[in-house]
Amino acid sequence: MTDTTELKLRLIGDDLPGADCGEFRNVHVAVQRKKDPEGLVRGDAAEAVWDLTLDVLPGPDFRGPYVHGRPGERFLYLTWGEVGPDGTFAMFRRAKIFCADIPAELVARGRAEGRMPSLTDPKGMPLCAAIRPPTTITWS
Numbered sequence: 001m002t003d004t005t006e007l008k009l010r011l012i013g014d015d016l017p018g019a020d021c022g023e024f025r026n027v028h029v030a031v032q033r034k035k036d037p038e039g040l041v042r043g044d045a046a047e048a049v050w051d052l053t054l055d056v057l058p059g060p061d062f063r064g065p066y067v068h069g070r071p072g073e074r075f076l077y078l079t080w081g082e083v084g085p086d087g088t089f090a091m092f093r094r095a096k097i098f099c100a101d102i103p104a105e106l107v108a109r110g111r112a113e114g115r116m117p118s119l120t121d122p123k124g125m126p127l128c129a130a131i132r133p134p135t136t137i138t139w140s
Helices: 104-109
Strands: 005-014 027-033 036-042 047-057 061-063 075-083 089-098 111-116
Touching (some): 005 075, 027 047, 027 089, 036 047, 036 075
Parallel strands (some): 005 111
Antiparallel strands (some): 005 047, 027 036, 047 061, 075 089
């Protein structure tokens, strides 16, 4: 039997790019749960906050409906999309938050908060691709 613990994770994003970015309209961001966006936040909100629970296995390794990737390369997606008049979400870009970047002491404690100071890239568009330095997440 595998020992599994839980990690209560809060992600906070500041400095969102706006509801209209380039050719995109009614922009929203969400965490991706399996293949679907969850916790939609409008692109002009003051901040975006998501509370997630991840399973932590020895290694550590991470699992759960928000976790993507292969063992040793697990990550979470922030998914950006346009919300149509009928409420449908059409994804146009994503950003990866790597689970291995969460400090081990926070994983062991079972609670972590990651604050992203800007969800806007240098061109004023939604942050995408791998979130790595110089873009940082402050963990506490």
